[in-house]
Amino acid sequence: MPKEKGKSGRNPKLNPKTHCIMVHFDDSEWNDFLSMFEESGVYVRSVFLKAHFFGQKFKVLKVDKTMLDYYTKLSDFHAQFRCIGTNYNQVVKELRIYFSEKKAMALLYKLEKCTIDLVKLSREIVELSKDMEAK
Numbered sequence: 128m129p130k131e132k133g134k135s136g137r138n139p140k141l142n143p144k145t146h147c148i149m150v151h152f153d154d155s156e157w158n159d160f161l162s163m164f165e166e167s168g169v170y171v172r173s174v175f176l177k178a179h180f181f182g183q184k185f186k187v188l189k190v191d192k193t194m195l196d197y198y199t200k201l202s203d204f205h206a207q208f209r210c211i212g213t214n215y216n217q218v219v220k221e222l223r224i225y226f227s228e229k230k231a232m233a234l235l236y237k238l239e240k241c242t243i244d245l246v247k248l249s250r251e252i253v254e255l256s257k258d259m260e261a262k
Contacts, residue, residue: 150176163175163179194259197259201252201256204252208245208249211245215238215242218238219235219238222234222235
């Protein structure tokens with residue numbers, strides 16, 4: 128029976144867990160249990176055991192580490208592209224202010240070549256992403 132709520136402390140639970148069962152596994156059973164537990168995606172082993180024991184449904188989430196790494200690096204790369212776009216605008220403004228028109232046009236020509244290379248690279252990335260998604 129839960130205690131009455133006092134002036135301080137934690138609120139009493141409505142349905143406290145009062146019974147405990149201990150289970151012993153040999154090495155092969157333990158390895159099987161751990162692999163099933165990891166596939167389930169449940170964060171606590173006791174919750175997994177109770178769900179499995181009482182026949183409750185649980186989802187098995189399989190995470191492909193290579194895809195996760197790929198998307199992480201792709202997101203970082205995209206962030207760098209945004210930074211390049213911001214810097215690009217700043218460079219063009221500075222060229223116009225501090226250089227003569229002829230010198231600014233020569234430097235802009237070099238910048239344009241680099242930009243074309245970046246566009247080609249981004250198209251390759253999009254194609255590789257489509258291939259990866261298809262696989």
